[in-house]
Each structure stands twice: as C-alpha cells, then as structure tokens.
Amino acid sequence: MIVAENISMKYRQVLKEIVALKEISLEVKKGEVFGLIGPDGAGKSTLFRILTTLLLPTGGRASVGGFDVIDQYREVRNIVGYMPGKFSLYQDLSVEENLRFFASVFDTTLQANYDQIKDIYEQLAPFKNRKAGALSGGMKQKLGLCCALIHKPKVLFLDEPTTGVDPISRKEFWDVLKRLSGDGISVLVSTPYMDEARLCDRIGLIFHGGMLAVDTPDRLSRKHDKKLVAFRARDMYRLLRDIREEPGVYSCFTFGDSLHTTFKENDYPVERFAASLRGAGHTGVEWNEIEAGIEDYFMMLTNDTSDGTGY
Numbered sequence: 001m002i003v004a005e006n007i008s009m010k011y012r013q014v015l016k017e018i019v020a021l022k023e024i025s026l027e028v029k030k031g032e033v034f035g036l037i038g039p040d041g042a043g044k045s046t047l048f049r050i051l052t053t054l055l056l057p058t059g060g061r062a063s064v065g066g067f068d069v070i071d072q073y074r075e076v077r078n079i080v081g082y083m084p085g086k087f088s089l090y091q092d093l094s095v096e097e098n099l100r101f102f103a104s105v106f107d108t109t110l111q112a113n114y115d116q117i118k119d120i121y122e123q124l125a126p127f128k129n130r131k132a133g134a135l136s137g138g139m140k141q142k143l144g145l146c147c148a149l150i151h152k153p154k155v156l157f158l159d160e161p162t163t164g165v166d167p168i169s170r171k172e173f174w175d176v177l178k179r180l181s182g183d184g185i186s187v188l189v190s191t192p193y194m195d196e197a198r199l200c201d202r203i204g205l206i207f208h209g210g211m212l213a214v215d216t217p218d219r220l221s222r223k224h225d226k227k228l229v230a231f232r233a234r235d236m237y238r239l240l241r242d243i244r245e246e247p248g249v250y251s252c253f254t255f256g257d258s259l260h261t262t263f264k265e266n267d268y269p270v271e272r273f274a275a276s277l278r279g280a281g282h283t284g285v286e287w288n289e290i291e292a293g294i295e296d297y298f299m300m301l302t303n304d305t306s307d308g309t310g311y
C-alpha cells in the first residue's frame, strides 16, 4: 500500500543545503503497522509530508495505494488519513465541529462514517461541545485520530501520535491501531518510544536521513551481535564518563537505571574492569550480562555512524 523508492530530500536555504532524506526505500503492506523509529531531526516528518503529497521530494519516487504521490496526488489524498506531529486541529472549534469540518472537506458526514470512528468517538462524546484546545493530551490525540479516519482512509500516516500522552491513553491508542490494521488499514507510524516499536509488525530505524535497518522488532533485537553488560554504581554520572574512557569499550549509554555497555572484543574481561572501577573509587559497582533490545541494536548502528554518543 506504500512503496517508497530511493526518496531523497534536500531543503535549500540561502547559504546551505540541508539533506533531510538520503535514498529512503520502504514498503508497507495492506493491514500492516510499520513503525518509523528515529531521534529528532532524523527525517521522519519530512518522509510523512512527501508520502502524504504535501512536499515534493528532490529525488526518488513513491506511491500510496498504487497512486503516484506526485502525478496522482488527488487520488492519494482521498485514500490517506494523516495525523501530523503537532496538534493540527482547530483549537477554537468544539470536538464535534472539528469532526464535521473534516468530514465536509472529504464530502462526507459524521453519520455516514460513524462506524469507522465509533469506538474512539464514544470516549470523546461526553466532551463533544468542549473546544479542542481545552482537551487533555490523550483526548486531543483521539480527536486527531477520529478526524484522520472520518473519510475511511485505506492508509493512515501518524507522526508521533502518542508523544507526551499518558501511558493509559497510549495503550488505548495502540489497541485502536491494532483493530484498524485488523480491518485492513495500513499504518505508517513514527514514535520515539521503544516499547511502542515492539508493537509494530515491522520497523524501520532512521538516522540522519538514512534508513539503517528494516525488519520485525524480534529479528532486529536478535541482530545485536555484541556482548551487552549493564553496569550500575552509586555515582552513575562518573561511572558513565569512566566507562567511556576505557579503550576496550565500544559504546556506553544510559538505559533506565543502568549503563548498557558493549566492548570491542566479546571476550573482554568484565570482572577485571569492574574491579578496576572499584579501585578507582567507585562504590556499589554491579554488573550483569543482559539480552539486547531494539534500542541496543539501534544504538549499536548509530554508534557506527556517529561520535559514540549515539547522536
């Protein structure tokens, strides 16, 4: 339902050129939830804008539902629903007025397509007269999704739909996405949350405008081929600095309450290193070998292309 082939994008400014996308290719099948994972500035929003016909790429080609995003942009617009990263609804219109407005843009009505949004709209109904700007984060996101679905799109583009939303609303939102994909709707969704990446059928890791890897979450995690050790100590900030200074260390990043560390050689003597950290004055030093997650694989890939800090 979505095919992108070598999509490139350069923003031209007066004195410089910003390369936002470098020959990105991807395919999303019918009913598939495809997650685009990457840090701020990686190029996710630019790709969304190109695929939803709002921006012309400087290279490559793409189609949505079999329609070319440049030559057949009108057809594409009729079959896609797009929820941009920033809340883009009319803050001064009520919940119901926003929905009616978006329905009218697509020459349809709230009633005609009510079944499509029923599950989500029922949660919004008690607030239907409230101005959109006065809704909570979770409610705004549900209204955004209703507006993106009101014309029964075949493909949904959701740019960081759950950023800044509470965990319960995030969970409900993902339950809705699963139902929509079960109904045959294809979803391209970007998220900075790795726990959400695991809920996608496949994910693409995007960094500095390039696609580093595409696969299922499970397979990506298994591609991590380095020994991974979690370190903890009383002074975590000093520990991070000291681990990074050790020549045998390949990468070291903060993950929750520990430092995920990989080594240049997989037979690196970790216990001897831990002892040297204790000798250097660290207290409460603990370490254990752990299984890699997607974030570890992402960090390993980005470490190859950056300065060792991952970004």
Ligand SMILES: Nc1ncnc2c1ncn2[C@@H]1O[C@H](COP(=O)(O)OP(=O)(O)OP(=O)(O)O)[C@@H](O)[C@H]1O
Pocket (backbone or CB within 6 Å): 011, 018, 019, 020, 038, 039, 040, 041, 042, 043, 044, 045, 046, 047, 085
């Ligand atoms: N209109 C623009 N003019 C010039 N540069 C731009 C423009 N839009 C985006 N960029 C640059 O292109 C790169 C990719 O930006 P983009 O917004 O696509 O990334 P992103 O992954 O969506 O990040 P974020 O979540 O922060 O929006 C960044 O370097 C950004 O500064």
